[in-house]
Amino acid sequence: MLEQLKEEVYAANMELPAADLVKFTWGNVSGIDREKGLFVIKPSGVDYADLTPDAMVVVNLQGEIVEGELNPSSDTPTHVVLYNAFPDIGGIVHTHAPWSVAFAQAGIDIPVSGTTQADTFYGDIPVTKQLTTAEIDGAYEEETGNVIVQTFKDRQLDPNQMGAVLVNDHGPFTWGKTPHDAVYNAVVLEEVAKMTYHTLQLNPHNIRVPQHLLDKHFLRKHGAGAYYGQK
Amino acid sequence: MLEQLKEEVYAANMELPAADLVKFTWGNVSGIDREKGLFVIKPSGVDYADLTPDAMVVVNLQGEIVEGELNPSSDTPTHVVLYNAFPDIGGIVHTHAPWSVAFAQAGIDIPVSGTTQADTFYGDIPVTKQLTTAEIDGAYEEETGNVIVQTFKDRQLDPNQMGAVLVNDHGPFTWGKTPHDAVYNAVVLEEVAKMTYHTLQLNPHNIRVPQHLLDKHFLRKHGAGAYYGQK
Amino acid sequence: MLEQLKEEVYAANMELPAADLVKFTWGNVSGIDREKGLFVIKPSGVDYADLTPDAMVVVNLQGEIVEGELNPSSDTPTHVVLYNAFPDIGGIVHTHAPWSVAFAQAGIDIPVSGTTQADTFYGDIPVTKQLTTAEIDGAYEEETGNVIVQTFKDRQLDPNQMGAVLVNDHGPFTWGKTPHDAVYNAVVLEEVAKMTYHTLQLNPHNIRVPQHLLDKHFLRKHGAGAYYGQK
Amino acid sequence: MLEQLKEEVYAANMELPAADLVKFTWGNVSGIDREKGLFVIKPSGVDYADLTPDAMVVVNLQGEIVEGELNPSSDTPTHVVLYNAFPDIGGIVHTHAPWSVAFAQAGIDIPVSGTTQADTFYGDIPVTKQLTTAEIDGAYEEETGNVIVQTFKDRQLDPNQMGAVLVNDHGPFTWGKTPHDAVYNAVVLEEVAKMTYHTLQLNPHNIRVPQHLLDKHFLRKHGAGAYYGQK
Incomplete structure (x- = not known):
């Protein structure tokens, strides 16, 4: 069942460990x-070294296990909420990557301070x-999804143009058109968190890029007028 | 004698070096x-590359060498005190891992600022x-153990729920149910020290997580109601 | 056509990835x-793992593709401007290396604070x-080149003695007598950005080296009186 | 001539590159x-990958080349001064390791803030x-040695108990009983520079360890009463 998708998700x-984004089992x-x-989705608490495509768990959009001998990731209810709320996304990643977590723990946005972030x-x-x-006391992992969705509603963000969020006190979730794209976004997020942390220490004022530069860089890679790469 | 335990401790x-927690012989x-x-316990001052299970030293709870041709770690008296005071622990680790040491040298606690720390x-x-x-002039390594135990008494901490301490001016000790668990805790400690250092630079105020979130994360992994992993 | 140069540029x-200066395709x-x-020049958006000498694109100094089946780097117009304005340079590098980007995003020069920078x-x-x-709305990549050239004119800098620039809000460009020299300068730039970031946190005042030390170090490696190495 | 010493120095x-202390040829x-x-001593400007024991240069204590086809390191006059002034040392290292350089560029001592530094x-x-x-305009590399020696005189430091110095605006020199010991000290220096940088950001006040702790740690590893390791 869904053998190709299992391979892809595996x-x-x-x-994640290859990109140095996780320690132990801290990611899915x-x-x-x-x-x-x-x-x-990845099973819960299984070492990456022991993972196989067959160990992946199949879940439906009500959060029920459809196939799989292992428990799915404890974050599965968060994934359910995000897939239901963001209909165009095809893959989701959660990690505790340290630079992203530093901002999540500090409770502050990562300001778009350069073209590296604006490209993605x-x-x-x-x-x-x-x-x-x-x-927290209720359906915690589901509420984690809800607070992400609420953030996007309140701030009028488009999940197709902003493939990352920092859950306060916790860490990052990213998503994309495919599982691989979601991992790509997790890597970029960690890199821009690192860059912008250091930028903020060098110069805490006025580091956000002008809107025109943001538009230029995001749109030269995404959307109808894209001209980056071999498209 | 204790061949299996020697293998496990070896x-x-x-x-420790595989997890990049030690340089030279700075850990045991x-x-x-x-x-x-x-x-x-590991012999004193022996390179990790030269270590073998047979080189391990057997010590009793009075700190006397029972078997072994090499001197045990100079920190052995600290281990003796901790094993006597904390009856449920099965393994102890000491390192000079740099992020943990930075807090130990600064003489400040690592505040629980996110779920990564709260999980462990x-x-x-x-x-x-x-x-x-x-x-310091007396039985220094024993007194190091005593000051750890006193800290846990004074602050009413449960060593089964707090498997790490920073010895002021020195560095971390961690422990757990097994030697491997103690190493796990040393890795997590180093990672949360790094994360929280950066969090404190981004936002020095109010970064501690709410009690409910701490309870939720610690207890979903530990204790009777745990639901993380394949338990 | 230009087979040897293609090998050299390849x-x-x-x-770049070997020196840990790029993630994904973020460099050329x-x-x-x-x-x-x-x-x-490198083709646009091609993974380093898939790159071959044959995939390189040949461009003339009007920015027209002379040979190659793939699109050249989207930064090609910047390279065109620099080759036209700086007649002695033989190779150009662009990366998003994180310490260099931190200064570019902060919009501040990297002050020459020690002999490591002064040597190069x-x-x-x-x-x-x-x-x-x-x-930004016009010929963006060409204007990026123009703003670099204007910076060197306004500040009376000699591109043969200063093989690096930080494009504001963006990141570094470096150049040298050969493509390899340009990469060398990119590595040194990233290293001195890292060093000097930390120096500025330790001591924000008066960290620039005296002119005599700058002269001594730069000139013992470069120019007529050089005596470093096996020359 | 001196074949065994050449092997040892090689x-x-x-x-140095194995311990990640140098880039390119920046160390000797x-x-x-x-x-x-x-x-x-290492020849000047030769890549580590191309180095062989035979390429080493033999120099006397007047700084004259006695054997070798290549130019010795441009820092050779500094080594000459140190060997003449510090009669017990057997090996010298110079690097541009980044954390050590950060303090050198900032022009501040690395305060002894914990047992990691005190052990060495x-x-x-x-x-x-x-x-x-x-x-700088005179015999620059020789004067670099002189300023190190003067620092030790002015501050009444014993080179046998302090195997490291930071040359202002430049970087570290370390030494020891053997070339390997000098490298050991270079590694420890870089590690304590990193640790103490972070300590200073966490807590800029009163981080120096008490004299008794310094005595205890240094002397349990060095001198007549040492009891660390297998001695």
């Missing part, structure tokens, strides 16, 4: 088959509000 | 057989008071 | 044949002014 | 035969005064 999961990737309404993310990377006590 | 020692791991009241440590990682001149 | 491009190297008035760069590494909206 | 030079190690009054260096790592214009 490969994307294995990119999922990928969705939109036609079938099913997604494939159309603006500041948003941090969510903190979860309430009720949200 | 393997845990070798995890021990593991205890509670039934026999004996523990196994139930609160702030404590730093001990400085040793007195008398303690 | 090899210099492959030095070109090299010029001054007699023929043609330069060779004759003074502060300059940051350009920000591009205007008109420049 | 091996110590190769430790020498070692001395005190009976013969000759030392062996008996106090703060000193930074020299800046060289005068006359010193």
